[in-house]
Amino acid sequence: xxxxxSVSADSDKTNINGSDGFIEVExxxxxxxxxxxxxxxxxxxxxxxxxxxxxxxxxxxxxxxAEIRAPAGTLPGVSSFQLxxxxxxxHTPGDQPDVxxxxxxxxxxxxxRDLKPGGTLILNKDGFKKMDLKKAGYLEDPRxxxxxxxxxxxxxxxxxxxxxxxxxxxxxxxxAELTKNMFTxxxxxxxxxxxxxxxxxxxxxxxTGKKESLAAPNILALNAGYNxxxxxxxxxxxxxxxxxxxxxxxxxxxxxxxATALGFVAAAHVCGRPLFYASYPITPASxxxxxxxxxxxxxxxxxxxxxxxxxxxxxxxAAYGGALGLTGTSGPGVALKAEAIGLxxxxxxxxxxxxxxxxxxxxxxxxxxxxxxxxxxxxGRNGECPVIVVAPATPGECFDMAVEAFKLAVTYMTPVFxxxxxxxxxxxxxxxxxxxxxxxxxxxxxxxxxxxYIQPYSRDPQTQARPWIVPGVAGLEHQIGGLEKExxxxxxxxxSENHELMCKLRVSKVEGAVNSIPDLEMHGDxxxxxxxxxxxxxxxxxxxxxxxxxAKGYSVSSAHLRYLNPFPGNTEAVxxxxxxxxxxxxxxxxxRMILRAKYLVDIEGLNKLQGxxxxxxxxxxxxxxxxxxxxxxxxx
Amino acid sequence: MSEVAEYxxxxxxxxxxxxxxxxxxxxxxxxxxxxxxxxxxxETNQKKEDIVFISGIGCSSRFPYxxxxxxxxTIHGRAPTxxxxxxxxxPNLQVWVVTGDGDALSIGGNHLIHAxxxxxxxxxxxxxxxxxxxxxxxxxxxxxxxxxxxxxxxGTLERPLNPVxxxxxxxxxxxxxxxxxxxxxxxxxxxxxxxxxxxxxIEIFQNCNVFNDGTFDxxxxxxxxxxNTVYLQHGEPVTFGKDNEKGICIRTDHGALEPYVVxxxxxxxxxxxxxxxxSPNAALAYLLAQMDVPEFPVPLGVFRKxxxxxYDELLEKQVKTAIEERGxxxxxxxxxxxxxxxxx
Numbered sequence: 005x006x007x008x009x010s011v012s013a014d015s016d017k018t019n020i021n022g023s024d025g026f027i028e029v030e031x032x033x034x035x036x037x038x039x040x041x042x043x044x045x046x047x048x049x050x051x052x053x054x055x056x057x058x059x060x061x062x063x064x065x066x067x068x069x070a071e072i073r074a075p076a077g078t079l080p081g082v083s084s085f086q087l088x089x090x091x092x093x094x095h096t097p098g099d100q101p102d103v104x105x106x107x108x109x110x111x112x113x114x115x116x117r118d119l120k121p122g123g124t125l126i127l128n129k130d131g132f133k134k135m136d137l138k139k140a141g142y143l144e145d146p147r148x149x150x151x152x153x154x155x156x157x158x159x160x161x162x163x164x165x166x167x168x169x170x171x172x173x174x175x176x177x178x179x180a181e182l183t184k185n186m187f188t189x190x191x192x193x194x195x196x197x198x199x200x201x202x203x204x205x206x207x208x209x210x211x212t213g214k215k216e217s218l219a220a221p222n223i224l225a226l227n228a229g230y231n232x233x234x235x236x237x238x239x240x241x242x243x244x245x246x247x248x249x250x251x252x253x254x255x256x257x258x259x260x261x262x263a264t265a266l267g268f269v270a271a272a273h274v275c276g277r278p279l280f281y282a283s284y285p286i287t288p289a290s291x292x293x294x295x296x297x298x299x300x301x302x303x304x305x306x307x308x309x310x311x312x313x314x315x316x317x318x319x320x321x322a323a324y325g326g327a328l329g330l331t332g333t334s335g336p337g338v339a340l341k342a343e344a345i346g347l348x349x350x351x352x353x354x355x356x357x358x359x360x361x362x363x364x365x366x367x368x369x370x371x372x373x374x375x376x377x378x379x380x381x382x383x384g385r386n387g388e389c390p391v392i393v394v395a396p397a398t399p400g401e402c403f404d405m406a407v408e409a410f411k412l413a414v415t416y417m418t419p420v421f422x423x424x425x426x427x428x429x430x431x432x433x434x435x436x437x438x439x440x441x442x443x444x445x446x447x448x449x450x451x452x453x454x455x456x457y458i459q460p461y462s463r464d465p466q467t468q469a470r471p472w473i474v475p476g477v478a479g480l481e482h483q484i485g486g487l488e489k490e491x492x493x494x495x496x497x498x499x500s501e502n503h504e505l506m507c508k509l510r511v512s513k514v515e516g517a518v519n520s521i522p523d524l525e526m527h528g529d530x531x532x533x534x535x536x537x538x539x540x541x542x543x544x545x546x547x548x549x550x551x552x553x554x555a556k557g558y559s560v561s562s563a564h565l566r567y568l569n570p571f572p573g574n575t576e577a578v579x580x581x582x583x584x585x586x587x588x589x590x591x592x593x594x595x596r597m598i599l600r601a602k603y604l605v606d607i608e609g610l611n612k613l614q615g616x617x618x619x620x621x622x623x624x625x626x627x628x629x630x631x632x633x634x635x636x637x638x639x640x
Numbered sequence: 641m642s643e644v645a646e647y648x649x650x651x652x653x654x655x656x657x658x659x660x661x662x663x664x665x666x667x668x669x670x671x672x673x674x675x676x677x678x679x680x681x682x683e684t685n686q687k688k689e690d691i692v693f694i695s696g697i698g699c700s701s702r703f704p705y706x707x708x709x710x711x712x713x714t715i716h717g718r719a720p721t722x723x724x725x726x727x728x729x730x731p732n733l734q735v736w737v738v739t740g741d742g743d744a745l746s747i748g749g750n751h752l753i754h755a756x757x758x759x760x761x762x763x764x765x766x767x768x769x770x771x772x773x774x775x776x777x778x779x780x781x782x783x784x785x786x787x788x789x790x791x792x793x794x795g796t797l798e799r800p801l802n803p804v805x806x807x808x809x810x811x812x813x814x815x816x817x818x819x820x821x822x823x824x825x826x827x828x829x830x831x832x833x834x835x836x837x838x839x840x841x842i843e844i845f846q847n848c849n850v851f852n853d854g855t856f857d858x859x860x861x862x863x864x865x866x867x868n869t870v871y872l873q874h875g876e877p878v879t880f881g882k883d884n885e886k887g888i889c890i891r892t893d894h895g896a897l898e899p900y901v902v903x904x905x906x907x908x909x910x911x912x913x914x915x916x917x918x919s920p921n922a923a924l925a926y927l928l929a930q931m932d933v934p935e936f937p938v939p940l941g942v943f944r945k946x947x948x949x950x951y952d953e954l955l956e957k958q959v960k961t962a963i964e965e966r967g968x969x970x971x972x973x974x975x976x977x978x979x980x981x982x983x984x
């Protein structure tokens with residue numbers, strides 16, 4: 005390494021360690037960053053797939069701008085993809101990258117602060133011209149002003165060597181430049197000892213049809229990158245990560261949105277009813293629409309509605325007809341759907357609303373994650389309007405909770421919110437693919453008129469659900485609607501006592517769903533000094549932080565809520581088993597507020613609204629702060 | 641073909657007490673729908689339990705409670721969305737939407753145009769009384785300019801929408817008009833709408849005797865109907881009057897088509913406009929819908945009836961074709977169609 009801490013590929017003053025020896029590490033966090041047109045998402049996804057495929061546990065965090073193409077080279081245009089791959093069971097994409105790839109100065113500027121001290125920095129030397137530096141707002145070249153001291157810097161002529169490699173192909177100059185992400189991927193493959201054959205196969209799958217001619221040059225660029233890294237002898241060391249010990253079975257990498265879509269398809273199988281999905285395109289939920297639209301051969305009908313209200317209306321219409329009515333959106337869309345959800349509550353129809361939460365209020369941060377729609381889901385309608393709310397904790401768990409959402413909706417004849425978020429939706433992990441035949445089927449009753457008229461608002465004694473009588477059943481004709489219903493008959497009623505009865509009945513029905521909900525599971529001990537209670541996509545960071553603190557001997561446990569309304573039956577008992585409780589949330593304390601109101605337990609919050617998931621260290625610091633405060637309190 | 645049950649009018653009347661104001665035009669519409677339903681069941685080979693009425697909010701939207709069919713009284717403006725979802729997931733049902741001028745054209749305008757554009761096989765009854773009745777008398781999107789109401793004491797400043805024009809622009813495949821109190825014509829139009837495959841919209845002029853009494857009298861009152869309305873019939877000359885002595889001709893004025901009224905006796909019979917509800921060109925329907933009293937008779941009957949595959953039909957076909965081409969979906973297989981690996 006040179007005195008300024010940088011290694012330059014074409015410099016002879018560097019100390020090059022050319023040994024083929026690999027350094028064995030438990031995990032590596034790598035972040036690919038570039039302009040939003042540089043293909044960083046594809047590069048990251050491909051390397052993630054491969055990492056999972058060769059046997060590592062993985063967790064990913066894509067981060068991209070809301071603009072499709074912000075001005076090239078500027079800070080808002082930076083797109084990145086972070087991957088944590090490990091020989092251990094990991095839960096988060098990691099706090100600080102060990103390796104940062106920055107294809108231009110803007111990518112460097114946005115991401116450098118996260119890079120681990122002493123971490124590896126791979127730069128595209130060709131992307132650091134004066135103009136590029138200026139666009140990123142650098143007055144001085146960061147490579148020369150000492151600001152990169154303390155990192156292992158590899159300043160490589162990525163664009164120029166890549167262009168030379170694909171020179172003899174038919175690519176236009178623009179097309180040739182676009183292959184530099186594959187060249188970069190080749191370098192990374194060399195660094196982490198990944199054979200290229202699977203990447204080549206993937207490239208061929210990506211470029212088919214009219215784009216087939218692009219496959220060969222991209223493979224060429226990939227190989228050129230690999231060979232370049234091999235021959236320049238610039239890298240100090242190569243790294244090797246062992247295989248993770250996962251439960252046996254067949255795995256794939258899956259994002260939260262993919263798992264959500266598949267889960268809803270599985271729900272149709274489990275409930276024995278067709279799935280109908282209506283949605284209006286919205287970030288970050290649109291992928292669910294894309295995924296389900298592909299599945300006509302499953303008998304799945306999808307409709308792109310004219311607006312959010314129409315989407316929920318169509319789903320309600322489908323539910324009224326006996327199908328699994330589903331609509332998906334993000335927070336602003338839920339705001340528009342609120343009145344219709346109230347109708348489904350009044351009509352007591354099974355409806356699932358998937359909200360892939362993003363930063364709010366208003367249009368907010370469309371591509372960034374947040375958990376600030378919890379109160380909206382539970383309370384965001386006129387009148388006393390209870391619904392069931394579930395929330396997956398990992399990308400893969402989106403599958404299970406999607407199935408769960410419909411099982412509850414159909415069992416209790418009520419709308420159910422499925423609260424995912426941008427982090428879960430776009431993040432990914434290895435997923436043990438379930439066997440559909442092993443999922444418990446739900447027996448869904450289809451009332452017939454054979455034994456005479458059935459009152460539309462008569463109730464199942466166990467669940468208090470009304471019968472799901474659908475049009476087409478002779479003899480059971482009836483009329484429902486949004487006006488208050490008379491108990492049992494379902495006829496319009498303005499009677500004051502009946503209204504109070506019905507309001508309480510709807511609430512008690514939803515509260516009764518606790519009978520179908522598993523108890524909170526403890527991670528750690530049943531009781532102790534501190535409980536960390538989370539919900540949604542924060543589970544990985546919470547668990548990691550708690551594990552670290554426990555390793556240091558602290559009395560900390562965690563639990564994670566997948567059911568937010570009603571809460572699991574043992575929630576209060578769990579809360580009372582600890583001296584202190586911390587609820588970390590990507591909002592200003594919404595779950596905390598409900599828990600405190602409901603159980604009269606003092607709870608501290610750790611709240612973040614930066615469009616980014618929690619870092620493990622942020623939670624860990626808070627744990628120590630609370631635990632040590634406690635120690636001080638006892639001492640004084 | 642399944643056996644068609646024989647129904648009578650009574651089979652379609654629910655036990656619920658009808659609660660519109662005495663003298664409201666809605667009573668007449670309800671009576672005509674109940675009367676024509678048995679025939680609709682025969683003609684469309686449907687059973688009563690397969691016919692569903694879905695409404696939004698407003699006086700008109702109480703309609704489903706009074707029919708002894710499956711009915712869903714939904715929320716303001718959204719009936720076409722709920723009806724669309726039902727029809728798409730259960731294409732064998734016959735789905736009717738009951739709505740009003742405020743419900744369909746104001747708060748629900750967006751849903752109406754898109755339901756029509758998609759050609760979802762819905763039968764939409766738009767009760768137009770040019771006023772908000774249930775909220776006690778504010779102007780509606782079809783109220784005449786200058787109309788004095790509780791919310792426009794000095795007269796409205798807004799130009800009204802013409803529902804037929806909106807339907808044409810929205811690519812509706814069946815567009816008709818009727819007067820609530822003119823039973824024979826209305827039953828004819830209802831039956832034709834029921835038989836039409838695709839979105840069908842009927843604008844029904846309905847008098848609100850409490851907040852907008854007499855607004856249609858100039859043409860809809862019994863004594864004025866012969867002189868001031870014309871009942872459109874496909875392939876027939878557009879004539880009206882007590883003895884059909886008057887007719888509509890078309891001329892070009894500065895490049896624009898313009899209708900004018902003639903005495904049939906004064907002109908060559910072939911110069912009288914012949915109605916063509918199936919014309920692929922919507923210009924004729926648009927022109928007719930522009931006609932209004934006092935200069936012209938108000939056209940009633942079917943303006944447009946064209947054949948286009950319905951959305952529900954096309955969606956059903958897509959599903960069928962996908963299954964034929966790819967085989968019925970196998971989720972276990974599909975979940976494993978990504979790159980997978982095995983941990984042993």
